[in-house]
Amino acid sequence: MSIESQLAEYVASLQYKDIDEATRIFFGRMLLDTAAVSIAGFREPSCRPVATALCAWDQEGPASVVGSEQRVSPPAAAFANGVYAHWCEWDDSHDPSHVHASAVIYPALLAAFEASDQSAMTSGGEEFVAATIAAFDAACRVGRLLKPYTHRGWMPTGTGGAVGAAAGAARILGLDASGIQSAMGIAAAGSGLSRQALADLVNAKNILAGVAAKIGVESALLARAGVSGAPHFITGDYGLQGLYANGQGDAEEILDGLGREFSINEVSVKPYPCCRSAHPALDIVFELLRDEPRVANDVDSVRFEVPRGVYERVGRPFEAGDNPRMAALFSVPYSVAIALTNGLVAPKDFDPESVRAVSSEVADLIGRIAVEAVPVPNEAADPIIPTRAVFTLSGGGEMELTATTVKGAPDHPMTPDEEASKLATAVGDSLPSEDINGLMAAARGVPERGLVEFLDHVRRPKPDGSSQFMGFCRS
Template sequence: MTPEPSSSSPIGRAIATALTAIRYEDIPEDVLATTRAFVLDTIGVIGAATHAPGMENLLAALGEWELGGSATLLLNGRTANPATAALANAAAAHSLDFDDQHDPARVHVFCVVLPAVLAAVEAEEMVHGRDALAAIAVGVELFCRLGLACYNSLGKGWHPTTALGSLAAAAAAGKVLKLDAEQMVHALGIAFVQMSGTTQFIADGALAKRLGPGFAARNGVLAAQMARHGLTGPWRFLEGEAGLFNLHERGEVRPEILTDGLGTEWHLRDLSMKPYPCCRCTHTVIELARDLRREGLTGDDIESGTIELGRVNRQIVGAAFDRSHPNPVVHAQFNAAYTFAAALRDGEVTIPTFLPERIRAADVAFAARLETREAADFEPTAIAPARVRLQLRDGSTIESTRLTIKGAPNDPMSEAEVLAKFRNCLNWGLGEDAAAIAALERIALHLDEQEDARDLVRSFLACRTEARAA
């Protein structure tokens, strides 16, 4: 590969050099344990996606052009080329909006990185589980740092999971493919060339919201493979005049976050696991509703109300609730008023909460009486805080505020809650085969002990009861 000239990006080279140098043995045990837990969570969420809106359509669309390949489409067990598999599996991981998030960075990370690594693992045929786990951790860490460095990407209209995910997927796949530092620079540059994704699909309630992480995973796998074969990308993909910092982020960046302590300090530790299958911006609102329900409040008591959020949260989930919305699922998943109403009525928010018939039910119609406002005392980009002010039919008012968000490091899900979520997801999507689910659970939580990382794919497929019956 042609060496890059001296004007090359020192940031891009520093990142590539650091990433390629990280070995499994260099990663602290608590970081590895966190990575294993989120592998478990993500593979469970993929399993739950079997009947998610758009997934059958996506598999049909991709399947028409695929005659087979070395990687697996997890939801139907068919094979495809690794880039296609990465797309399909990452879309599945994000299809229920039940996947993890780094709250300060506002990126969903494992939905992109894990499918990219699995695609690369299957393409390479024999990759030890510890190398796969290290690749996942490295890609996730870069993803978290990108989101933190580009701290207002979402506020400008980018969907940072889709946009920044291409770079993270390239890094993760590049680790599996054993790229050297020179190749890694170009893999990141080629991923940048493919970078895209805005929040317009949220505003329009489009199923393309699920596809964004798929495009990112596909882009990263392709970028790593192309760089391995000598194709070059722009090396000033970060600070160049038309690079990420200036063109996409308009100068709103903290570039030092990308390199400070890379390889020794781990922002991966700050990931949040989602307790509810909807936009993270609604989760504190859901907790407020559940708190009020425990105090005896019902939807019938409410005359009107206001949900107060930070500016960016309100941009994402602050639209008025519309029961007749043509795309009700995405609309409801990104609607603070609906999620509050559903949580108040049912006491929980689960996958069935976002079925069209539930969204359009009469008993949650009072969500239309709730409006949203920007809270002057919340940081504009803060994701956790939320407040509700309710006017009741008896003339009284209620005000309630929460400043923390369930699933975050300062309010984590318990081990029992994590395992219950995993098992419930697989039961919902793949069938209730307790033995197969337990086997998958063991492999996910001990991935680095597997001589062949493809065992994770094989054990997932073993949970597909309808496939075994056929």
């Protein structure tokens, strides 16, 4: 049996009873975190018309969109909710593969659920959990296979993410292993996603999770309709391994520990609303602020030494340019200067108006923060650590700190209080406190309660705390 067939069989057959309790709990945390960052995206005025652009001609369907009572087609909903989830760069990341898994998988599988025969059921939660866990495995394992050999210009979210979303959505739609394999093959044919939008610092980068989610659910729907996807979509001559990894790597690794070691447990929750590659530098700053506050107030300049991939994404000298929001989201100098000055970084710090209006003191500090690319072990895998910081103090002397792990990673998790604070900040005044509590209970209770209650809460946020968003307009 081929690797692709074995992966499809696994996705089709994983049962809720085979998933340990810790993984089940983490599923609920990831679902809640994705809902939170999606609401944060929904609250951004610049995001709403982009996320719902495909809904304007598509106002009849079964699927829900964050913040609206209107229903749309599953592909339009998957796109909209994927864009919302990824807009603020606050969604989780599978660091070993760089796949933004939740922002693709949850939107695709929720849309597939509402298009399925289960949509009116208050049960079905256990099936959704199992399909989601299997989808994470497909996405992250495929992404991890390709990552060390793939040109950095490709977004792993577009390969592993799209394939995993297709796999999970196909299972939700009731397809057997053969149909799931076809769905993954169709998604692989449409995979990719160039990072050029990031290099050019334009907001097309922020829609890429939505694009991958849309590919995933469309591929599952096409497979259900009878389209046969390429069965050797990974290992074939023109499969993902050949196209994105030049045939390198051992595809058998995708199957190692499958069903015993769940990839969702390798996902990192983001504490800061900016590119994950900037997080080690921010961790160092917050460690300094916590342990040496007097030293932090005496910083004259900072030099960071980072892996090359980190430098390429977030290390260049900061210029607000024509897209200040994007420039700030992907800048160590900007985010570190804000952290040193304010003691935190928040979504509002990356609003275009806030970026343009930084004080002269902050602007001067940004100019005194330098980032240098240095060789690191296993550089081909594009790691984001280690990161070393050298703080030069205004009174003379230096202090060095190094990050060898990253806050939010499995070996350095956020605390429950930190996760609660993130939820409150992300949701803001878009939901009253009783609805926030209801959203938390619904996300954590999916196995027992199903998805109907959770989806009801997802539709409730309001952009200004007073009126429902009805923005599916043709411009």
